[in-house]
Amino acid sequence: MANQRVGETGLSASGPSNQAFGYGTHGHGIPSSATNFFDQEGASYFGELEALMQGVVGIRSDGDQKVAAAAAAAAFVTNRPPTLEIFPSWPMRFQQIPRGNSLSTESTDSGSAQNTISQLGSDSPVSKKTSSDQSSEQQQHQQQQQLQEQQEMMVSDVSRTGTEAAAATNHQSRPQEKRRVAGVRDGRTLDAKTLRRLAQNREAAKKSRLRKKAYVQQLESSRIKLTQLEQDLHRARSQGFLLQTSAGASANMSSGAAMFDMEYARWLDESLKNMTELRAGLQAHLCDTDLRIIVDECLTHYDEFFRLRGIAAKTDVFHLITGMWTTPAERCFLWMGGFRPSELLKVLMPQLDPVTEQQLVMICNLQQSSTQAEEALSQGLEQLQHSLADTVASGALSVGDYVGNYMGHMSMALDKLANLEGFVRQADNLRQQTLHQLRRILTIRQAARCFLAIGEYYNRLRALSSLWASRPRENIFVPDEGTCPTTTSDMQVIHHQIPSHFSAF
Amino acid sequence: METIERLAAENAVVIFSMSSCCMCHAIKHLFAGMGVSPAIHELDEDPRGKDMELALTSLLGPSTASPVPTVFIGGKLIGSMDTVMSLHINGSLVPLLMEAGALWL
Numbered sequence: 001m002a003n004q005r006v007g008e009t010g011l012s013a014s015g016p017s018n019q020a021f022g023y024g025t026h027g028h029g030i031p032s033s034a035t036n037f038f039d040q041e042g043a044s045y046f047g048e049l050e051a052l053m054q055g056v057v058g059i060r061s062d063g064d065q066k067v068a069a070a071a072a073a074a075a076f077v078t079n080r081p082p083t084l085e086i087f088p089s090w091p092m093r094f095q096q097i098p099r100g101n102s103l104s105t106e107s108t109d110s111g112s113a114q115n116t117i118s119q120l121g122s123d124s125p126v127s128k129k130t131s132s133d134q135s136s137e138q139q140q141h142q143q144q145q146q147l148q149e150q151q152e153m154m155v156s157d158v159s160r161t162g163t164e165a166a167a168a169t170n171h172q173s174r175p176q177e178k179r180r181v182a183g184v185r186d187g188r189t190l191d192a193k194t195l196r197r198l199a200q201n202r203e204a205a206k207k208s209r210l211r212k213k214a215y216v217q218q219l220e221s222s223r224i225k226l227t228q229l230e231q232d233l234h235r236a237r238s239q240g241f242l243l244q245t246s247a248g249a250s251a252n253m254s255s256g257a258a259m260f261d262m263e264y265a266r267w268l269d270e271s272l273k274n275m276t277e278l279r280a281g282l283q284a285h286l287c288d289t290d291l292r293i294i295v296d297e298c299l300t301h302y303d304e305f306f307r308l309r310g311i312a313a314k315t316d317v318f319h320l321i322t323g324m325w326t327t328p329a330e331r332c333f334l335w336m337g338g339f340r341p342s343e344l345l346k347v348l349m350p351q352l353d354p355v356t357e358q359q360l361v362m363i364c365n366l367q368q369s370s371t372q373a374e375e376a377l378s379q380g381l382e383q384l385q386h387s388l389a390d391t392v393a394s395g396a397l398s399v400g401d402y403v404g405n406y407m408g409h410m411s412m413a414l415d416k417l418a419n420l421e422g423f424v425r426q427a428d429n430l431r432q433q434t435l436h437q438l439r440r441i442l443t444i445r446q447a448a449r450c451f452l453a454i455g456e457y458y459n460r461l462r463a464l465s466s467l468w469a470s471r472p473r474e475n476i477f478v479p480d481e482g483t484c485p486t487t488t489s490d491m492q493v494i495h496h497q498i499p500s501h502f503s504a505f
Numbered sequence: 506m507e508t509i510e511r512l513a514a515e516n517a518v519v520i521f522s523m524s525s526c527c528m529c530h531a532i533k534h535l536f537a538g539m540g541v542s543p544a545i546h547e548l549d550e551d552p553r554g555k556d557m558e559l560a561l562t563s564l565l566g567p568s569t570a571s572p573v574p575t576v577f578i579g580g581k582l583i584g585s586m587d588t589v590m591s592l593h594i595n596g597s598l599v600p601l602l603m604e605a606g607a608l609w610l
Contacts, residue, residue: 380531
């Protein structure tokens with residue numbers, strides 16, 4: 001009753017100050033300094049707060065305790081700078097003010113708000129009892145409900161969007177909403193709905209900003225991770241995981257290289273079959289006609305190998321010329337991306353015995369001509385290298401106008417690089433011709449033994465590569481001697497000496 | 506074309522080359538290693554070079570990658586580097602050279 005009267009007297013269109021005065025008289029203790037604050041534009045929210053505070057005060061009929069609390073809170077409000085207009089839940093709560101009898105306390109600090117609310121919460125049943133007016137009791141009932149709801153809301157996440165809270169409060173307070181009371185200040189009429197909407201927008205914007213920021217950060221970190229993975233993969237590939245597999249089944253840089261490796265692996269399997277046949281044929285002492293078929297099959301198989309090489313030279317010459325298609329031990333003897341014919345002949349000569357003199361002469365001639373051809377090709381390649389080096393280094397390398405004709409020089413260098421394919425092709429041609437000539441010089445049985453010998457020689461080189469790759473190695477980074485995983489006795493001798501060198505680790 | 510034929514007939518071994526071509530350098534080295542001194546015509550230094558290039562391309566056929574180096578022995582077209590090498594490996598190059606008078610035993 002008294003409250004209602006106060007609420008009515010508090011109504012005016014001129015601003016919260018009247019309300020404040022109205023409540024001030026009721027509450028006996030509002031510092032007059034509070035009113036100065038309301039003159040400021042920016043104090044609109046604080047005026048609101050002030051009104052709410054007054055509402056709290058209005059409810060209390062207990063006395064000085066509450067008044068003091070309210071006064072303290074009001075003082076707290078006035079002392080704060082007018083910058084903290086960012087409490088999304090305010091306008092929502094604001095509609096709970098109706099007639100200024102709001103139970104909610106919106107202080108500038110949500111923590112203290114919760115404290116005061118809990119204070120109120122504990123007090124509201126008390127105030128409920130003290131009210132004598134039936135209608136005001138009912139009002140207070142409703143308001144207590146609102147308070148409790150608001151308590152829950154205040155305790156819950158402050159950054160929650162205001163929609164749900166607003167909906168809840170809407171639902172509860174709509175019947176009680178008095179538009180006249182809410183938010184009349186500074187000449188601007190902002191009804192509760194607008195305020196609520198504004199607050200919700202603010203909250204939503206803030207939330208989406210935070211979400212966007214988190215998402216962008218996630219993207220950035222994933223991108224960094226991805227580039228690191230790519231670098232690792234590239235490094236691993238270039239270091240050549242060919243050690244593990246014999247037939248280059250590991251990842252390759254280019255598709256041409258991968259294709260060749262695949263084809264080469266298949267070719268190797270076929271050539272093993274050929275070798276088995278040759279061996280069986282020789283041991284079974286097949287007649288020449290039968291053996292001839294097998295030998296010719298072998299030769300055709302080599303032609304197939306050179307055909308594959310021709311395709312690979314077109315697609316990825318570097319894969320061939322660097323020897324990445326083959327095993328490490330074979331790579332020791334690499335010449336122009338493959339075996340050196342004269343070297344192979346040197347290996348084969350003792351295997352072909354007995355040979356006739358004529359055959360010996362022919363073999364020697366073959367060796368000589370292949371050596372000459374190899375020399376010529378090597379010379380040509382060397383000139384290509386010099387020319388390429390000159391082109392890449394043309395123009396100043398360190399200081400000066402080296403930017404000048406960069407692309408011009410680069411395109412010249414590219415043209416020169418293209419000649420590499422020609423050299424690899426000629427080298428392959430040399431190898432193929434050598435094999436064919438061998439076939440012509442030798443008898444069938446000799447040829448069978450010859451091809452078997454070639455196959456077996458490279459098999460052994462490949463086996464050597466695998467053995468080398470899987471040989472027991474000391475872990476030289478082990479600081480203490482006991483954990484070294486060596487298995488051979490030879491290694492152990494060295495092993496004991498090494499840790500002393502690396503004791504610093 | 507006539508220039509080519511004329512030039513090819515002038516010497517026992519005639520090589521059409523280009524100073525910048527590395528394969529030409531290789532083939533020159535091959536002949537020098539065998540003791541042959543061929544007549545070398547650098548097409549990039551000849552005013553009629555372009556025409557001669559075209560003529561050589563038509564002579565060699567569509568499958569060859571480059572018109573140079575091209576070798577004539579005894580006035581007859583032998584071919585490019587791979588032909589020369591094949592001949593050398595199977596032992597027929599030296600007899601050819603001897604026949605043309607470029608080599609003596």
